[in-house]
Amino acid sequence: MAALTIVAAATVPTPATASAPAATHERALTSTCAPSSGTKTFHSYDERSKGNVRMCVGGEGRPDGTRAIRAHLSGDFFYQWVGLWYDDCPSECNLNGHFTLTDTSTGATSQSPYLSKIWGGNRNGSLTHTFEVSSGIYKISFSGRKYGGYWRDGRFQSSDTDDEMSISGLEVTVDIS
Numbered sequence: 001m002a003a004l005t006i007v008a009a010a011t012v013p014t015p016a017t018a019s020a021p022a023a024t025h026e027r028a029l030t031s032t033c034a035p036s037s038g039t040k041t042f043h044s045y046d047e048r049s050k051g052n053v054r055m056c057v058g059g060e061g062r063p064d065g066t067r068a069i070r071a072h073l074s075g076d077f078f079y080q081w082v083g084l085w086y087d088d089c090p091s092e093c094n095l096n097g098h099f100t101l102t103d104t105s106t107g108a109t110s111q112s113p114y115l116s117k118i119w120g121g122n123r124n125g126s127l128t129h130t131f132e133v134s135s136g137i138y139k140i141s142f143s144g145r146k147y148g149g150y151w152r153d154g155r156f157q158s159s160d161t162d163d164e165m166s167i168s169g170l171e172v173t174v175d176i177s
Contacts, residue, residue, distance in 0.1 A: 032057055032172060042146075044165045049088060049151060051077040055170040057140050060130075067133050067176055071099045071112075071140050074126040075167070079150040087123040088149040094118050095125040097144015097167065104137045104173070115144075133176055141171035 033056040043050045053075035060068040075095065077088040096116035102109045112129035119125055125146065131138075144167050151163040 032174065040170060042165045042167050044151075044163065048080045049077070049149065049163055049165055050080075050085070051075040051146055051165055051167065053167055053170065055140075055142050055172060057172040057174055059174060059176055067135070068130050069101065069133050069138060069140060069174065069176065070128065070130045071101075071142070071172075072126065072128045073099075073142050073144075073167075073170070074124065075146065077123050077125065077146060077149060079163075081150075086150070089120055089123055089125070090150060091148070092118055092120045093125060093146060093148035095127055095144065095146045097127070097142060099127075099129045099131075100141050100143070101131045101133070102139040102141075104139055118148075135177050137173065137175045139171055139173045141168075143168045 033054050039052050039054045041050055041052050053073065056072045056074075058070045058072070060070060062068070073095075077093065078085040079088045080086075094116060096114065098114055099112040100109055101111075110131060112131070115127045115129060117125060117127055127142075127144075131140075145164060146167060147164040149163050
């Protein structure tokens with residue numbers, strides 16, 4: 001099996017050689033998070049809700065020689081009350097959107113299906129998608145939103161949009177060779 005390395009837009013150590021994994025296992029080689037932004041903070045339009053969101057990308061070499069890129073978006077969400085920030089999503093929240101994969105040599109794009117995850121009881125939400133790829137340089141980005149939580153649960157709702165925040169602008173470029 002050929003070695004698979006990921007070279008991100010930022011300096012990321014990669015293994016000099018890769019040994020073949022057991023025939024029944026996938027092997028994640030390297031994971032890198034959005035190097036230009038790390039964790040990015042997003043706000044609702046009125047800034048009464050916020051999310052610290054990070055996108056990470058990992059490459060996989062498989063025993064049959066195929067390759068894949070796994071994109072993972074995770075966020076910690078909060079609401080503001082009387083000047084202090086509290087963990088959001090004590091009740092139901094929704095994180096949704098899609099990842100886009102762009103082949104930088106051809107400009108061809110592929111989108112994940114529309115992804116949606118509903119959760120409650122803690123501030124952490126995440127989405128993951130795997131793209132099948134061949135060798136090349138790819139840009140992975142995310143576009144979506146988070147809504148729900150404290151401002152939607154009806155207790156103190158003054159607007160239907162306090163709980164909504166747009167999430168975009170996170171991207172990672174990787175070289176799968």
